[in-house]
Amino acid sequence: MPPLLAKWEPLLGVRVARFYVQRMKTKWGSCNAGARHIRLNTELAKKPPECLEYIVVHELLHLREPTHNERFVALMTRLMPNWRDCRDALNRLPVRNEHWLY
DSSP: OOOHHHHHHHHTTTTOSSEEEEESSOSSSEETTTEEEEEEGGGGGSSOOOHHHHHHHHHHTTTTOOSSSHHHHHHHHHHTTHHHHHHHHHHHHHHOOOOOOO
């Protein structure tokens, strides 16, 4: 995380006060723009590195643009042209790995 934050915070003109990595049942990441916190799913560690970078950029961008409006999409496309490929790859994967024992 620290290298990705060091790379992207200056490019986006934002600063994260704190980041968390935790188990999440339904999301890859989340952002609390008011507190300037981002939260990432531990399962991202098992995914391709570009997927982690996509989620970091996505959540950091919410510090500038809180909704997924046209401006958000345009900024994502300008900053990370392949973001849709990463999103689609993550959408094909389970958010968490569950083990069912019978």
